[in-house]
């Protein structure tokens with residue numbers, strides 16, 4: 001009899017720009033590996049052709065309407081799920097935990113604040129090829145704290161990186177989480193603490209999965 005492989009878990013990280021997702025994803029990934037799990041790290045926008053179109057628009061190289069952005073993110077997300085080589089579905093089925101930097105919550109917060117939010121929500125949640133995460137970790141920081149981090153670390157800014165916009169997106173994230181609280185498991189984590197404190201907090205929440 002062949003042994004049944006236990007499915008991996010889809011762990012999503014969200015936060016406004018500069019919230020420290022990269023550092024925490026790295027630490028969680030190391031932790032999970034150290035306790036014997038296999039981990040696959042991934043991010044949206046992806047490295048696909050659609051992901052390239054999105055990065056061009058995010059960097060201001062090309063101009064896209066809010067609806068175009070929302071639709072491109074959905075297309076990129078579907079491919080991210082179903083791609084047979086290293087897609088989310090394949091990884092989970094192989095028993096690998098997937099840690100994803102941003103997912104549909106970002107579409108609902110960013111594109112949802114620029115165009116019809118119900119349309120953006122339904123396109124994502126009603127799509128049979130976009131999986132619901134096992135948990136979403138939201139690293140929460142005020143835009144002021146976030147801009148300080150962004151300005152310290154980088155020279156170029158993406159189109160969404162200014163304080164006013166970040167405030168709008170953060171408020172929208174809160175609204176999205178309120179709306180989805182009975183459907184998705186969302187954990188809001190205070191990201192204005194030391195790296196170690198935040199990491200321990202996250203590990204504690206993951207252990208309850």
Ligand code: TYD
Nearest residue numbers: 017044045073102103106107110111158160
């Ligand atoms: P990037 O610099 O790649 O990542 P991060 O800022 O998280 O380190 O930027 C991704 C940008 O894409 C970020 O500004 C949010 C935006 N985005 C959306 O607007 N909608 C989405 O659905 C996703 C996944 C990202």
